[in-house]
Amino acid sequence: MTAPDYGRAFALWRQGAAAPWQAYTRHAFVEGLKDGTLPRESFLHYLVQDYVFLVHFSRAWALAVTKSRTLDEMKAAAATVNALVNHEMQLHVTTCAEAGIPEDALFTATERPENLAYTRYVLDAGHSGDLADLLAALAPCVLGYGEIGTRLAAERAPDTPYGDWIETYGGAEYQDLCRDTGAMIDAALARRIGPEFAAAPRWPELQAQFTRATVLEVGFWDMGMTP
Numbered sequence: 096m097t098a099p100d101y102g103r104a105f106a107l108w109r110q111g112a113a114a115p116w117q118a119y120t121r122h123a124f125v126e127g128l129k130d131g132t133l134p135r136e137s138f139l140h141y142l143v144q145d146y147v148f149l150v151h152f153s154r155a156w157a158l159a160v161t162k163s164r165t166l167d168e169m170k171a172a173a174a175t176v177n178a179l180v181n182h183e184m185q186l187h188v189t190t191c192a193e194a195g196i197p198e199d200a201l202f203t204a205t206e207r208p209e210n211l212a213y214t215r216y217v218l219d220a221g222h223s224g225d226l227a228d229l230l231a232a233l234a235p236c237v238l239g240y241g242e243i244g245t246r247l248a249a250e251r252a253p254d255t256p257y258g259d260w261i262e263t264y265g266g267a268e269y270q271d272l273c274r275d276t277g278a279m280i281d282a283a284l285a286r287r288i289g290p291e292f293a294a295a296p297r298w299p300e301l302q303a304q305f306t307r308a309t310v311l312e313v314g315f316w317d318m319g320m321t322p
């Protein structure tokens with residue numbers, strides 16, 4: 096299966112991080128969602144941690160609003176903050192509520208170090224750099240789930256109990272968001288670095304940020320498997 100097209104910068108970054116990208120998008124946790132063998136306890140533990148993760152990811156996208164230089168950039172980043180705090184986190188709240196975990200327990204859950212490392216790394220990439228640095232660190236999260244969702248929607252076991260999760264990320268709405276985000280990244284890089292951004296002196300550092308965030312995604316799945 097060929098990977099979905101989320102733009103030029105992403106295609107290059109993904110290629111430049113080939114081994115960790117494979118470890119992230121084909122992780123045992125992902126395969127367990129696909130065939131339904133992931134223990135429920137692992138999934139709920141992941142969802143609680145992911146709720147906290149999304150709180151900090153919303154802060155990172157809010158930082159992208161303040162790092163924007165055009166109204167189009169601001170609109171895209173602000174739309175993502177809205178989607179995160181008002182919609183995506185609802186999947187976590189609803190699923191956890193069904194399992195008897197109330198929302199205030201999600202907001203106050205103790206963060207695992209793997210979670211802390213990832214979110215604060217991304218926030219620091221944004222605080223110490225510009226929008227290009229921040230987007231390089233944010234891209235694996237947004238676009239990786241798009242790629243995982245697409246593959247799992249095609250390959251899933253019909254009776255996996257994780258169908259809602261797969262449909263959230265494999266569905267048309269999320270895939271549109273991934274394409275928009277990929278286009279926004281290409282435009283933001285072209286604006287700051289020039290159209291040949293991959294030949295620029297700062298490209299290796301952007302690649303390194305993307306690769307580090309991908310490695311931190313692998314750590315997040317590992318954490319999910321060890322409740």
Ligand SMILES: Cc1ncc(C[n+]2csc(CCO)c2C)c(N)n1
Pocket residue numbers: 145148149152175178179183235236237240272312315
């Ligand atoms: C560990 C972890 N990595 C990625 C995502 C996916 N994700 C994070 S923010 C966001 C919306 C961006 O528009 C999406 C889809 C997640 N939930 N948890």
